[in-house]
Amino acid sequence: MTCEDAHLNMHDYISGELAAEQQKPLMDHMDECPNCREFFRQTANIQTTMRDFMQYKAPHELQNAVSSILANA
Numbered sequence: 120m121t122c123e124d125a126h127l128n129m130h131d132y133i134s135g136e137l138a139a140e141q142q143k144p145l146m147d148h149m150d151e152c153p154n155c156r157e158f159f160r161q162t163a164n165i166q167t168t169m170r171d172f173m174q175y176k177a178p179h180e181l182q183n184a185v186s187s188i189l190a191n192a
């Protein structure tokens with residue numbers, strides 16, 4: 120596996136779309152490749168942050184406040 124392949128597979132792995140039989144070659148590559156380990160760590164952090172952000176729901180009061188501001192605009 121090349122580093123380029125590894126990077127592509129990482130995105131699928133983090134989003135849970137990487138086939139089980141493709142996970143081992145990726146893990147083997149990261150065992151040998153510090154660059155890809157670091158890239159994976161950073162990519163995983165960004166994805167987790169994005170997911171938490173997307174799941175964030177505005178509190179009800181804030182939604183109501185925004186709605187009334189928009190209604191009065």
Ligand SMILES: [Zn+2]
Binds near residue numbers: 121123154
């Ligand atoms: Zn690599």
